[in-house]
Amino acid sequence: SAVISQKPSRDICQRGTSLTIQCQVDSQVTMMFWYRQQPGQSLTLIATANQGSEATYESGFVIDKFPISRPNLTFSTLTVSNMSPEDSSIYLCSVESASYYNEQFFGPGTRLTVL
Amino acid sequence: AQSVTQLDSHVSVSEGTPVLLRCNYSSSYSPSLFWYVQHPNKGLQLLLKYTSAATLVKGINGFEAEFKKSETSFHLTKPSAHMSDAAEYFCVVSSNFGNEKLTFGTGTRLTIIP
Numbered sequence: 630s631a632v633i634s635q636k637p638s639r640d641i642c643q644r645g646t647s648l649t650i651q652c653q654v655d656s657q658v659t660m661m662f663w664y665r666q667q668p669g670q671s672l673t674l675i676a677t678a679n680q681g682s683e684a685t686y687e688s689g690f691v692i693d694k695f696p697i698s699r700p701n702l703t704f705s706t707l708t709v710s711n712m713s714p715e716d717s718s719i720y721l722c723s724v725e726s727a728s729y730y731n732e733q734f735f736g737p738g739t740r741l742t743v744l
Numbered sequence: 745a746q747s748v749t750q751l752d753s754h755v756s757v758s759e760g761t762p763v764l765l766r767c768n769y770s771s772s773y774s775p776s777l778f779w780y781v782q783h784p785n786k787g788l789q790l791l792l793k794y795t796s797a798a799t800l801v802k803g804i805n806g807f808e809a810e811f812k813k814s815e816t817s818f819h820l821t822k823p824s825a826h827m828s829d830a831a832e833y834f835c836v837v838s839s840n841f842g843n844e845k846l847t848f849g850t851g852t853r854l855t856i857i858p
Contacts, residue, residue: 630790633787670850671834671848671849671850671851672788672834672846672848673848674845674846677845721787721788723788731776731795731838731839731846732776732778732790732793733846734790735780735787735788735789736787737786737787738787740785
């Protein structure tokens with residue numbers, strides 16, 4: 630399994646500001662994923678990030694609001710832009726397993742509170 | 745298209761008694777199925793996975809799940825609950841036909857009564 634770290638682990642932000650979340654993996658992976666988990670809810674996929682190409686966003690998520698970078702095979706960032714209280718969620722990154730393509734390993738998450 | 749339904753949002757069992765968390769799925773193609781656990785303020789941990797091999801899958805911490813195609817179910821069980829099992833459990837489906845996306849169920853919160 631991959632070891633995944635995220636920074637920050639939590640943050641409290643003001644409305645209208647932006648926050649960039651970092652995801653670091655201990656091995657090279659082709660695909661990385663970003664999820665949102667709203668309070669008391671399940672996980673929703675925001676986008677899929679492949680190295681060397683633009684991220685693919687799911688319905689309801691747009692690049693202007695959630696820009697993603699994927700500069701290399703071990704790192705990705707997700708920015709939550711122009712935040713509102715509705716963006717208060719846990720944001721998780723995940724990576725595909727090297728041994729089974731449908732299996733994913735998750736980072737510990739970033740707990741974001743927007744005031 | 746794929747979807748997953750977790751039939752119970754909350755389950756409470758006494759310590760030492762069996763655990764049953766129910767999950768039904770829908771998938772246009774042969775599915776992969778997973779159970780993940782999320783302890784409070786922690787990330788997601790993979791409990792077990794079904795990948796078209798044996799229909800009875802054993803996972804970590806004594807959990808197991810049985811894939812029943814005729815019932816489109818993948819229920820999670822454990823013979824004897826432990827206090828440390830208290831957590832949120834997610835049933836997840838993915839297609840084996842080149843689609844890496846995971847579809848999560850709404851989750852089941854398991855409470856263990858001492």
